[in-house]
Amino acid sequence: MQYNKSILHYFHESAHVGEFSVNEENIVTGHAGTVTIGEQVQLQLKIKDNVIIAAKFKAYGSVVTVAVMAYLTAWLENKTLDEAKQLSVSQVMEVLLIPETKRHCALLGYEALATLLDAVKS
Amino acid sequence: MQIPIYLDYMATTPVDPRVKDAMLACLTLDGNFGNAASKTHSYGWRAEEAISNARQQLADLIHANARSILWVSGATEANNLAIKGAAHFYSRKGRHIITCKTEHKAVLDVCKFLESNGYEVSYLDVDKKGFINIDQLSRNLRSDTVLVSLMQVNNEIGVIQDIKKIAHLVHEKGALLHVDGAQSVGKIEVDVNELEIDYLSISAHKMYGPKGIGALYIRQQPRARLEPLIHGGGHEQGLRAGTLPTHQIVGFGEAARIAKREMQEDIKRIQQLRDKLWEGIKQLPQVKLNGDSIKRIAHNLNVSFAGVEGESLLMGLRDIAVSSGSACTSASIEPSHVLRALGVEDELAHSSIRFSLGKFTTDAEIDYAIQHIVSVVHRLRAMSPLWKI
Numbered sequence: 459m460q461y462n463k464s465i466l467h468y469f470h471e472s473a474h475v476g477e478f479s480v481n482e483e484n485i486v487t488g489h490a491g492t493v494t495i496g497e498q499v500q501l502q503l504k505i506k507d508n509v510i511i512a513a514k515f516k517a518y519g520s521v522v523t524v525a526v527m528a529y530l531t532a533w534l535e536n537k538t539l540d541e542a543k544q545l546s547v548s549q550v551m552e553v554l555l556i557p558e559t560k561r562h563c564a565l566l567g568y569e570a571l572a573t574l575l576d577a578v579k580s
Numbered sequence: 581m582q583i584p585i586y587l588d589y590m591a592t593t594p595v596d597p598r599v600k601d602a603m604l605a606c607l608t609l610d611g612n613f614g615n616a617a618s619k620t621h622s623y624g625w626r627a628e629e630a631i632s633n634a635r636q637q638l639a640d641l642i643h644a645n646a647r648s649i650l651w652v653s654g655a656t657e658a659n660n661l662a663i664k665g666a667a668h669f670y671s672r673k674g675r676h677i678i679t680c681k682t683e684h685k686a687v688l689d690v691c692k693f694l695e696s697n698g699y700e701v702s703y704l705d706v707d708k709k710g711f712i713n714i715d716q717l718s719r720n721l722r723s724d725t726v727l728v729s730l731m732q733v734n735n736e737i738g739v740i741q742d743i744k745k746i747a748h749l750v751h752e753k754g755a756l757l758h759v760d761g762a763q764s765v766g767k768i769e770v771d772v773n774e775l776e777i778d779y780l781s782i783s784a785h786k787m788y789g790p791k792g793i794g795a796l797y798i799r800q801q802p803r804a805r806l807e808p809l810i811h812g813g814g815h816e817q818g819l820r821a822g823t824l825p826t827h828q829i830v831g832f833g834e835a836a837r838i839a840k841r842e843m844q845e846d847i848k849r850i851q852q853l854r855d856k857l858w859e860g861i862k863q864l865p866q867v868k869l870n871g872d873s874i875k876r877i878a879h880n881l882n883v884s885f886a887g888v889e890g891e892s893l894l895m896g897l898r899d900i901a902v903s904s905g906s907a908c909t910s911a912s913i914e915p916s917h918v919l920r921a922l923g924v925e926d927e928l929a930h931s932s933i934r935f936s937l938g939k940f941t942t943d944a945e946i947d948y949a950i951q952h953i954v955s956v957v958h959r960l961r962a963m964s965p966l967w968k969i
Contacts, residue, residue, distance in 0.1 A: 469895060475963050493966065496889065496927065500965045518964040520891045
């Protein structure tokens with residue numbers, strides 16, 4: 459499948475790949491997806507004074523899934539938690555020009571963020 | 581070095597420059613552009629002569645008589661003609677055909693079509709290495725079996741079937757053998773008499789000839805018969821109508837001539853490069869070669885990479901041109917039917933890559949490819965929440 463430049467750019471982007479060390483403080487983690495569906499993502503945010511000061515991700519999945527996570531982590535850095543809550547699936551779909559058939563990949567990233575924000579709330 | 585590096589020679593090959601020159605001489609007013617069916621002037625005679633030479637060149641490559649070569653538009657048409665043509669011609673004898681689950685869609689789809697038209701088709705299994713079980717073939721051969729259709733070299737895993745043994749059994753039971761030789765002719769020595777083949781499909785663009793031309797070898801002694809598919813003009817002894825494309829055929833003939841002369845030398849070099857590529861890939865943990873490692877053409881590697889998702893792997897390998905599954909099915913997201921038949925589980929099948937080398941592959945390209953593949957797989961595995969170092 460031939461993907462557009464946006465998706466490919468984020469797919470090849472490595473700046474936010476990885477995970478924080480276990481000793482790192484103020485880290486919240488969110489997961490989505492399972493091995494059975496063939497896609498699994500992990501999102502980690504370092505939060506201080508309600509601001510996301512760093513973001514990292516891990517992903518096993520298709521090109522769009524990886525691109526979504528790379529986009530999310532890049533976008534989330536330096537946003538406040540309130541701003542992060544405003545993120546919608548449509549935004550992700552529009553910015554990356556994700557074809558409708560790949561909506562589930564955008565939903566995966568969104569779900570990981572949502573579980574993470576829920577954890578922060580509690 | 582041209583990036584991406586082309587490692588998809590089993591999908592198609594570039595024409596040899598000598599083939600291009602031979603073809604260019606058959607196009608324009610000052611060249612050999614005539615219609616070979618024009619019997620009344622020298623434009624036609626010259627075209628006919630060039631085509632006759634090309635027929636001999638291809639016949640020489642497979643140790644056949646020139647009269648047994650039929651020009652068609654490609655191996656897909658050759659497969660259609662051989663299977664449908666034989667099935668219809670011999671339908672009074674029976675309506676049972678045998679093929680294999682790992683055949684190309686150009687055979688499987690033809691068989692499905694015949695099934696919907698009153699034919700019965702048996703699909704043989706392969707073992708974990710990709711070989712047909714001769715006993716299973718024997719058990720499936722019946723008195724109403726008219727044709728067995730099997731590829732000599734598998735297009736995904738490069739494994740070579742024992743055609744001679746198969747032909748012997750097929751003939752013993754009174755049926756005919758069609759061999760899809762799209763990936764064998766030009767890559768390994770093929771002697772139609774030694775192998776006792778009745779119909780052989782040949783593809784030009786898999787052996788540095790142009791796309792859009794192929795051939796069907798049809799045994800003359802004893803004579804294998806066919807009902808034609810394309811009518812209208814009596815060309816090719818009434819078996820395949822249509823003006824013969826001189827430039828395509830001349831190109832094909834030249835490719836065959838080159839293969840006859842240079843194939844053995846090419847095989848040695850390609851094998852060394854392929855083995856080097858495999859040694860390089862094997863540095864990575866949890867990689868698996870699909871298909872037998874010995875009875876396999878020198879040009880092919882088919883490798884499963886555990887722990888990386890298939891689409892990401894393919895897109896990640898942006899500096900090399902390879903394929904996942906066969907070229908014809910790379911548009912679909914079904915795991916390869918060939919790997920499935922080998923018993924490879926779906927997830928691993930999705931993470932499999934076919935690398936196929938050719939006569940223009942260089943040492944430097946292989947070095948670069950190894951470094952690129954290792955780096956991409958490392959990156960994707962490190963990125964994965966599932967991969968444990």
